[in-house]
Amino acid sequence: MLRQSIKLGQSTAYRWSSSAAALKTNAVDSSYVQQLQAEWKTAKSFKELPGPTRWQMFRGFMNGGEYAKMDMRNLMIYFRELYGDTFLMPGLFGMPNNLVTFNVDNFEKAYRTEGQWPVRPGSEVFVHYREKRADGFFKDCMGLLSSGEQWGRLRSIANPVLMQHRNAASYLQPMQRVNQQFVQRIREIRDKDTQEVPGTFLKEINHLTFESVAVVALDRELGLIRNPEKSPKAQKLFNSLQNFMQTFYELTMMPSIYKYVSTPTYRRFSRAMDDIFEVCSFYINQALERIEKNPADSAGMMSVLEQLARTDRKFAIVMSIDMLMGGVDTTSSALSGIMLNLAKNPEKQAKLREEIVAKLPHPTDEFTFSDMKALPYLRAFIKESLRVYPVAFGNLRATGADMVLDGYRIPKHTRLLMNSNLLLDDERFYPRAKEFLPERWLRQQPNESENLVADNMSPFVYLPFGFGPRMCVGKRIVDMEMEITVANLVRNFQVEYKYPTENAFKSTFINQPVIPLKFKFTDIKY
Template sequence: MLRAIVKQGLRASSRLAVNRNPDTSSYVQQLEAEWETAKPFSELPGPTRWQIFRGFQKGGQYHQLGMDEVMRLYRKQFGDICLIPGLFGMPSTIFTFNEATFQRIYRTEGQWPVREGAEPVLHYRKNRKDEFFKDCVGLFSNGPQWGKLRSAVNPVLMQHRNVAIYLKPMQRVNRQFINRIRELRDKDSAEVPADFLSTVNHLTFESVATVALDEELGLLREVNQPPGARKLFKNIEVFMDSFFILGMKPSIYKYFPTPTYKRFSQASDEIFDTCSMYVNKAIERIERKTAQGSTKDEKSVLEQLLQIDRKFAIVLAMDMLMGGVDTTSTAIVGLLLSLAKNPEKQQILRKEILGKLPSTDRDFSLEDMKSLPYLRAFIKESMRVYPVIIGNVRSAGTDVVLYGYRVPKGTHLLMVNSFLLKDEHLFPRAEEFLPERWLRQKDGNEDSANVLINNSLNPFVYLPFGFGPRMCVGKRIVDLELELTVANLVRNFHIEYDYPTETTFKTTFLYKPNFPLKFKFTDVKY
């Protein structure tokens, strides 16, 4: 069945690629003319392999620097584009810091955009002894296989109509999160413990699990947390920590199983076993309901995926859990900081939310969520000020000229856009937190998008979920999760933070909270 469905999806994605492909004959001619006069690839500035290897060793200029600090150093040393040579089987990569090159890369990415950076996952899945992933590597793959899988999953995860399916279970998880805050906070100071990030991670993990595994795992409970759920959560943490080490720093794991790769491989094995267990339990539930004649009119996301293929459902559940926890947690911590540091904006947001839903006893409906423009603007501004990732990754879809240099097809590229989000030329008053910049101008209001965003802003600067066919497959899930979480926090609590916030995040490829999350949650009085 999977083969038939993905063939249909492949034909659809091919039509989409033709329709959205801007490579008209004149554009192709322009590219060819630029190629003839561009500087050769070999002249791209950048460090040598030895400088990279030595730089990351103890005492080197990159040792113990966060990824953003390394990127700033590259930009200072080499300019807006540089070539970083690969070591130990890692590919050489062009780092670009210029928004015009971003647009050129995306416009020429082709039918099946290639996103590198997942080599540790692909290496593990290729070398797994039981060959489970042989014909279904998952969404970390590239090329036609990725195109088939993505075409099969898009109608399930990217369609707006399916949001209603996971709205209720995600709201139940959100209510548990609110109750957990009340349990955790100090009765005198109203502050939660410094390790509150673990609770935020439990929220995001549970929210993804309700979609990927069709089950609430119980990690937001104070007691009786299921051992299988705790084990799965711990393994996701180990997986993510080791993934960034293997993927971003020189390593010989492809030739010799290093200690980090061994931890990564063991965590991947256990994630596979646990996800398989939960998917099998879901299959049993579905079969019992079918036998009893009590099937629901609306099938869950997992049920829809199982209709495509059981193996595909297991692999996608793993991919969603691996990619949807840390990133969403970072976004939520950024939102908490934005609320705490901008009390006047917090109050404007509270007024909008309480105007739509004055009682905390009632859950939000889809119609409620559609009519909260300041909430959506607040989230966008928070993700500008506190981005989740340092940039987006692609491989060149064709021979292309970037910043005056020839870049052959297949060259690995990292578009570092996080620095541009606070560029005064692109976002006037960039250091201020102004959700109004994302709202339409009203009657000469100076705090509006027409004034606070450069009218000529390149649309490829602000892309928190990526772009095009390889846009984050969980975008609609994350959008809903962030909106529900912020709305419920604000209608229940005044949020404050009374500590320094200068060095709040550390960076691998992902920005991760690096400060005690001792937020103060005071009940809103009605």
């Protein structure tokens, strides 16, 4: 049973503040409005948009249908070939339509008109579950999945806590401890002769990201890397997160009547959500009791959980749950891609190791925050890896105004799926796009006569963490987690992979590895 109160401070709503880019996006000037209105008068109607019919969608997703075995990426590419850069995917069984676009100019229009409280759809099944919970826990706090004024209030609580460098830096040591356990785990499970880890290594990566998120969201390590057999509650939470990811995609993308009838898939989803809530609540209440007994003084550094709880205790619980649901599989996907790029580009791996060892010569030395800021090739390597193996298909918004996209009238509140990450291997934007070139992200490129990023390229092509007020609230912590992990792997091991990497990922809402990750980890001799 959740405790009803915690006396850490009064609930406070902060005024929404955002980055300069977001402010510029939200300030839609009168000339731009006039431009939109002029375009509207001569545009084609919404009904004239190309795309499959509802019957084609229904039949295509059924067993044996032409879409049934396609992942998200291949489905989008298939529809693009049929219907062009902008098309409509009609919703089924009460689900809304999705307008899909590959046109970068359309991305900019959507972001420039999204307004003060941008709406990011796609979480209807979450909202349905939270609204229907018998205890009504989420009624007045849907978390950052909400929209409108409630979202604005909650985001203004989360931003000063999660988006500050100082708060992210406070987790440098806890995450390094988790990382050291991961390095030791690699040494324990790799084959003594081949030095390869088992093909199920993705599970170990998931344990790493699960523990890394837990030290922030739950204010503790759960022991799933060190002693998985002694952590049944943590294992239950981990398994529930895996079940949640699978059922969430099925309920969102596949035809379903879960809003009217509790289907088997929805019941699995609901059970996973119940278990996540139960276990997270247990750990969070333990943490809050500990904080209440030993609060940080004014000079001390408060944890993320304590800072959130001082402002809004219920939101602290909901935010902790949402960080786990949103931060484990996504970061695992990113790290899997980074490791594949390390293994397949040994000369780049060597260059990265040279930079890291020059800063910290011994593999047991711990990074400081200033060390992490002085590793430009590490950041470039990660950035290029997220281009080659993006985590998701793109970004989703509800249009914030009536507008014209590719000559069609698009009403306000239309769900817009912007396939930005399917443009990341386009030569128009990234010359030599098929090559892995971290150098393209360095300020001083080795060959100044060759541009590795197109001149005057739209900033809306590469958005791994989203854009504007609804960009990923955990970006700073995720960045640090990836940097620590990659740096520790490279200074401890030579990473190799001797198997094919074609079609390494399957695309749902995120890109998940589907090949056995039998990496070879050979100890670096110092």
